[in-house]
Amino acid sequence: MTDETIKEANPGWHLDAGKVAKDLVVTALLATAIFGSTIAYKTVSAEGGLALETRYDIAFYIIAAVVVGRLILWLAVWSRPSGHRSPVMPANMKASIAFLTTKIGKGFATTMLLIALVFPFLPFTDRYLLDLGILVLTYVMLGWGLNIVVGLAGLLDLGYVAFYAIGAYSYALLAQYFGLSFWICLPLAGILAAFWGIILGFPVLRLRGDYLAIVTLAFGEIIRVVLLNWYWFTGGPDGLSGIPRPSFFGIDFNRSESGFAHIFGLEYSSSHRIVFLYFLILALALLTNFVTNRLRRLPIGRAWEALREDEIACRSLGLNTTTVKLTAFATGGMFAGFAGSFFATRQGFISPESFTFIESALILAIVVLGGMGSQIGVVIAAIVMIGGFEIFREAEQYRMLIFGLAMVFIMIWRPRGLISTRIPSIFLKEKKAVSSDMVSQGEGH
Template identity: 80%
Template sequence: MAVVTNSAPHAARRFDVPKIAKDLFFTTLIAIGIFGSTIAFETVSAAGGLSLRYRFDTAFYVILVVVLGRLLLWIFFWSKAPGQAAVTVPAGVKKSLRAFGEKFGRFAGPVLLLLALVFPFLPTTDRYFLDLSILILTYIMLGWGLNIVVGLAGLLDLGYVAFYAIGAYSYALLAQYFGLSFWMCLPLAGILAAFWGIILGFPVLRLRGDYLAIVTLAFGEIIRVVLLNWYQFTGGPNGISGVPRPSFFGIPFTRGEGGFADTFGLAFSSSHRMIFLYFLILALALITNVVTHRLRRLPIGRAWEALREDEIACRSLGLNTTSVKLTAFAIGGMFAGFAGSFFATRQGFVSPESFTFIESALILAIVVLGGMGSQLGVVVASVVMIGGFELFREAEQYRMLIFGLAMVMIMVWRPRGLISSRVPSIFLKEKKKVSADMVAQGEGH
């Protein structure tokens, strides 16, 4: 049975009531199975052990919201007139949105850079927001590094956190055993991470898709397990503490004579070191962005994109896919090594628990949700995801549920990411002129 209404402005909507009722019935069963077992029961500490606390009312409201949301989707999106789409966007609106997106992409970069430069000096910026912005910039840098492997080269990497860990432990171990400073260990950490990226690249040269994802996932777990069990060298589960802090070109951020504040005649403040760390990670992230943009316009960048589109066609054009894959893994791993070295000096402590698979999944989610291959999309996704974690921190156990629901909604309405369009690598500026000259020559002959 179908019910036709005149709710649409140009065409009547058709509601297939039995189909909708069947869909809502199964939606209710699935929601009961998921939320009835996760929200309706909660373990609490009690005398002699644990006890269950029942929250049937909360589970009922969550299930009701899910079912009503499904019903609204049927009413406004999925029900349609025969031969017409559920929601028709006028061509003028599409053109306006496309023009707005192009202008936003053109001016968003400089505006965000200016905001990032003045952010530490704003009156509303305190220690909490400064520390959160450092964390966001770290994930932006990691997202841009993984974007080379996943977004440009099209190689699914689920073990990217391994390069992050290699960079962090490289600095911690070099500083512990050889007494090297941060500025000396920073390039060494990137080189070592790039070297391990090449080592990972060789076994996966003939793999693609799910098989590549499994191998990279295994690589990430191997690195974490080695760090966890090599107790004599890495400290095992205890990690490495006392990692040296960076200095301002040899000037430490300490109180007293010879410190940063004393050298420049300032009143001592603990925020000086935080502001320095902020601008340090901002500079590293900007270097990552600039290098990525330059590489995209070079032959190696176009080779990455050709590999992403079709590996067989890439090989048929005479490109060496071996070197193309190895350079993608090496350069992406190098930037992760830089970020890992910064993470170690910022925390002053490293341990294997900081480099789990969840970190790789989070970085990959930033790249995918932002739009694969989009640099600006990685920035937006990092701010939304990392800032979203902090925004819903008070929600406690509901935080991951809300976060997961938001990710599902984004992927439903924006399957190609928040910013799916990006500037092409190269432009054919002389296309019309060349075509006109060829026509004139043809007419002359």
């Protein structure tokens, strides 16, 4: 209480030196415990067992950095009067911002699409950038697929990568055992993934939000462990190689007479296939987006969103929530299946290592950072995340650490993601974006 009165008396500056000093000492002690133990000492293999390697200098610098950082925070941020720290936005301002983001969103989406369409032909686009573009688009597609489950239906799925794996293995195995082409396998992979979504989803979908999350994680791991151990069928840890490359609707990308370059009178270049792969994943991603937007305007899509808002109310209106959840699970799974078979044909090689839990976490992070339910948000988040990953490529071993830290900071900074306003699926007079305060995130119940 006395602290508050002091703060009110001196609104500009209210740092209590004693308090700050105490805080810094505690910080130093904690930092010493955390970094002094695990950085200052490292166990290394030595003759006859283990030996310790000491790194007091690094530990000291890090502890010092933490304490100084905290002091800077005290001086620069926490010394300001509390009123200025978190300005409360008036409601009308919030509405106008929501309106503005919708407007910008529209123009932004068109611009992004145009850039995506001409990207392979830009002068500075080399093989590396094109590959990166394909990677980003794959994650955009996966993000859009998961967005149906997490963003629209509000079901937290931590095992989404399982459907991606099912799609990839479906194509690889169908091609290997039956010699089926990519274009036949693509829909089959989607159907199989959706089918597995229903089989796995059926027993677990009545679980509460966080229990569902853990069970989906368990399912993702089960599928990975099975792929890893079912040696004669899936190749186990060695994976499957020699997966056929896609053809341009039957025309192969090679130097032969019947090859793509020859038929279209072009000079043979290995980049033709890469450009084709780029447009293939772009088309698949756009299909995902188109279908999702269509579904949102149909009763099924509205049912997904209603489910996220209030499951009990859904049941009181005659919605079979099990079916609603299963369709969301299956639809999301289907798109992951498509993306998986694309991944297989692009890589030519797959192994269980590509389908770990971290992959699920990355896709989820894209959806959450983008703003659950926001299609354009997923695009931005995928570019930021995958681009960020590339920037930290040099710091190979630090990039997962940075990724984890980023996930934590994003949740604290913007628990609702970058774009959190919701666009209604139908309107009477005018389409008004719904502010994120109203939109539920599907907490189970």
